[in-house]
Amino acid sequence: MRAKFLMKKDVSMKIELTLAKMGLTKRQFAQNIGVSHSYFIRVLRGKTKAGTLVATKIASGLKKDVDEIFLITVD
Numbered sequence: 754m755r756a757k758f759l760m761k762k763d764v765s766m767k768i769e770l771t772l773a774k775m776g777l778t779k780r781q782f783a784q785n786i787g788v789s790h791s792y793f794i795r796v797l798r799g800k801t802k803a804g805t806l807v808a809t810k811i812a813s814g815l816k817k818d819v820d821e822i823f824l825i826t827v828d
Contacts, residue, residue: 758808758823760799768797768822770814786814802826 772782783793784794786809795801796811803811803823812819 754827756827757803757828758805758819759802759826760796761822762799764822765797765799768815779820780801782814786810 758802761773766773769779772779775782777785779793786793788810791802793811795810796803796807808817808819812822815822
């Protein structure tokens, strides 16, 4: 079984505001956490579910717990 992480709907705007407060663009943030910009955008928009590693990287980069940002499902 694999866990998949879908961004919570109400979180995307909060993430964008957090990045602005951090003085980072989405591209800079993605680069900082080691994720491609296009993949990060797809996750942010809810078009793609993140894997465990990427979800952890995003949460860590935002200094948040994974469950604050993502709905967790198991395939």
